[in-house]
Amino acid sequence: MKIQINTDKNVEGHDRQEAYFSTELAKSLSRFEDKITRIEVHFTDENGEKVGTHDKKCLIEARPAGMQPLVVSDYADVTEKAFHGALDKMKKILTTAFEKQKAH
Template sequence: MIIQVNTDNHIEGKEELNTYITNLFNEKLARFDAHLTRVEVHLSDENGGKSGSDDKKCNIEARLEGADPIFASAQSDQTSVAIHEALQKIKRGIEHHLDKVKG
C-alpha cells in the first residue's frame, strides 16, 4: 500500500506530519493491506493560515484493487482531529465495501 500525503502551503511541519500520517495509516489500515493499492491524504487550511473554527480539512481517497476509489473527509479546528476523524470514516467505508463484496 502506497500512502501519499499532500498539503497546501498553510500546513506547518510537513515532513513530521508526513511521517506521522504514513505510520498512523500503515498501522490503522494494515488489515486492509491486501486490498489497498494506494491511499491519498490531502490536508488543507481553509482560512489560509488564519485561525478559525473547523478550518483544517482532511480528505482521504483510498484506492482498492479492482474497485472505484472510496472518499472520506473531515474538518476541525485542529489538523490532528481532522486526520483521525477522516481516518475513522475511511476505515468504515473500506469495511463496508469489503463486506458488500464478500456478501
Template sequence: MQININTDKTIERHQGLDDHVQSVVSAAVSRFSEHITRVEVHLSDDNSQKSSDGGNRCLLEARVTGYQPIAVSDHSVHLHQAITGAADKLKRAIESALGRLHDKQLHATPKLVPEPDEVNE
C-alpha cells in the same frame, strides 16, 4: 500499500507530520493492505472559508482493487484530529465496501450442494 501526502500552501509540511500521517493511516487500514494499492492524503486549512466545524481538513482517498476509489474527509480545529477522524471514517468505509464486494461474490457462486428437498424428490 503506498501512502501519498499532499498539502496546500497553508500547511507546513515536515517529517513529523509525514510520520504522523503514515502511522495513523497505516494503523487504520493495515488489515486491508492486500486490497489497497494506495491512499492519497490531502491536507488543507480552510480557515479562509470560515467553516463552523474547524479550519483543518483531511481528505483520504483509498484505491481498492476491484472497487471504485473510496474517499472520506474530516474537519477539525486541530490537524491531527482531522487526520485521525478521517482515518477512522476510511476504515469504516473500506470495511463496508469490502463487505459488500464479499457478499456479491458469495451470491454469485453456484450452489454445489443440493438442498435436502431436492435430494428426496
C-alpha cells in the same frame, strides 16, 4: 499499499508529521493492505491565513484494487483531529465496501 501525504500552502508539512500520519494509516488500515493499492491524504486550511474554528480539512482517498476510489473527509480545529476523524470514517467505509464485495 502506497501512501502519499499532500498539504496546501497554508498547512505545514514536516517530515516528522508525514512519518506520523503514514505510520498511523499503515497501522490502522493494515487489515486492508492487500486490497488497497494507494492511499492519498490531503490537508488543507479552508480559511487560509485567517483564524477560524474547524477550518482544517483532511481528505483521505483510498484506491482499492478493482473498485472505484473511496473518499472521506473531516474538519477540525487542528490537522491531527481532522486526520483521525477522516481515518475513522475511512475504516468504516472500507469495512462496509469489502463486506459488500464478499456478499456478491
